[in-house]
Amino acid sequence: MGKPWHVRASQFMSAHMWVVDSLFLAAPLVLITILLQAYEPGLRGVLQIVFLVAMSASLVIRRSLPLVTGWIVVATGFLYALTFAFPHPALVTVPITVHAVTAYAPRRWGKIFLGIGIVAAFIFAASNFMYFYVSGARLSDVTAGELLFLVLAALVFPMVTVALAWTLGDIHWRKRDDAQRIAERNALLERERANEIRLASDAERMRIAREMHDIIAHSMSVIITQADGGRYAAKTSPQAAVTSLETIAETGREALGNLRGMLGVLREHGTGTQTTPMPGVNDLGTLVDNVRAAGLEVTVRTAPDLPALAPAAQLAVYRIVQEALTNTMKHGGPDARAVVTVEPGEQGVVARIVSTGRAESSSAPGAGAGIQGMKERAHIHGGSLSAEATDTGFLVELTLPEDGS
Template identity: 45%
Template sequence: MSDEQDPYRGHPAPDDAPLTQYIQALIQRLRALDRRRPLLWDLTVTGFWVLFAVLDYSTGGWRTVARNVEAPEPLVLLMSLCFSVPLLWRRSRPVTVLVLLAPVSLVNIWTGAVVQAAFLQLIPAYTIALRLPLRTLAWSAVLMCLPAAAGAIRIPGAADRQLVSYLWGFAFVALLGIAVRTRREYTEALVERAHRLERERDQQAQLAAAAERARIAREMHDIIGHNLSVITGLADGGAYAAAKSPERAGQALEAIGTTSRQALAELRRVLGVLREQAPAADLTPQPSLGDLDTLLTGVREAGLPVRLTVHGTPPPAPASPGRQLAVYRVVQESLTNTLKHAGPDATAEVTLTYTTTGLEVRATDSGGRQQTPEGEKTRGKPGGGRGISGMRERASLYNGTLESARLPAGGWQTRLRLPLEDAPP
């Protein structure tokens, strides 16, 4: 738990809080102090144990367990300081500290003084168990127990008991360090997993938002591109007919108004999903194969002769709404490109072919005698627009394929193949 997550950081725990929360709050404060000022913390801990060692010497407490109470007192004081002062480097260089304490421990057992500060060797041993590899921990056991084993030569019975005490003490701190280390690594793994899940959640949200933006962009491109092309054709035809046939010009203006209103209604439906609080959901169905006749009628009114041919028998179960929308948009985009690029003398043909496993759609135009070179170069050029790439994206959503290319004899053809059911691509 970090300082920011500590519920009692900076103020005491509530009066009705359990004892464990008081202890946890105190531990968090100590850890925070250690992180902010590690040197101050090391000096405090080392000073505490130096004071303990000096009091053990000054009060004569070492004589209660000593095997040789006649040991020189200056040597006892020196050994007490040698066992406690190096603890200042117990975290940065625990192995070095244990190596320096090994000869002091040998002198301590060999002289029979057996000062109690010798057990301070367990503190760097705990640090080794907490942070360093197990191989280093094994060598630490040798460094601690070897002086006691060597002392058995001098004082057989007493050294044996001292060796057993060292072994039990080392086993306790080693198991404690390994347990704390395991718990810490487990907690770090949980925290890392939580952070990874948060990153994955954010990435999934970004991918979903990008997919939704792409879908809306495709819909807006198809709606605006097609309707503007139809309006442009109607406006050009109306301007041409205004001088010779005012009635045809009025029909063109009426068709422009109808097409504009339809485009505006579709745009409102598509953009309505972007509102955070929509007053009511628009339940207007998306275009389907049944709306192809209406689409072709609008294109014919814009001045492009187009013919629809159907081969084969539609399956008993109709294609999914998404597949039908994909077919509709591909036909719409193909005819829009014909209106924009093929010239005024072009004709178009849409062919739907049903098979036992899928549906094939061909949209072909004848080009035109007055087709401009710029229009022919722009159609199908990478970066020239989003039409063909949008059609390919729609096809790939349903494991379909789309081909769009210039015909050798002139004109353009777009071919869409869609499976009627979900299948591996």
């Protein structure tokens, strides 16, 4: 069902204000000018009508081209005054034009046309007195009350009308300026909000990428190590091969569970999906057991009186230890060993991973990306991480402030 006719008409008028000005300002004033003709006969009267019609018709563009309307009114009004004609009702275009220029033109033009309007009021008064004089009347025959009325009607009222038109136009300009400022501020806030959303999305993608890197890299390293060991052990010790397969299966299930827990939080809330909590410092024992099952000898020492860490900071400790042990399995060689120590530090928690053993070549594809990722994790939580080679292996030391702040 379409909109009612009066609603469509209102919307059309709002979008085409020149139609409103044509119907309710320009057309009535032109009609008044034609019906209420000037008092001068001959060519002078024709010129007066032409000037008044042009002055009135210019109001059609008073909103879209206010300065054009203003200068047309100034020019035609000046020419009309030169004919020494009696003031005409169509001269109401003067205050209307002052209002239009003040409301829709640049601000400085409003004051300029206010001055022009005041001058026009004086000319209006002079025209009245001139007509009064030409008509043969004498001031001695005019009473004080009549003279006062003439002054008020011919001078004070036009000046007050022009000033009022300028005031209303200035108020309108201020409202338009405030609305424009609000619109610009809202647009700026919207752009800032979009940028914040984009940055948050980028940060979330990087976090997910780091998580997936840690989970998949560690799990695949364990699986590959166990698969290689199980393949050789199957010839001489079937039970060892079974153990390797069990470790592969357990590692795969754990990796799958971690991935589900990580990706589950991205789903919409209220779907009823249960997600497993992210691992923390207390889960280092399970991590070390899996690494031992993969063939790397690891010792873990966790102090019982660790400062409190936020869950995200505990996850960072877990992932950094996991990444360091994964690198040891990949690059440490067959005789590699590792010692993990988590204890209180001067400003929070200190985690050290000391590995021994070194492979003949550690230039595996992507070497260095894991260390950079560990440093980024530490930096996110306000901590620091150092990773450097030692005479016997490699040292990774993580420091995180208390409460993950």
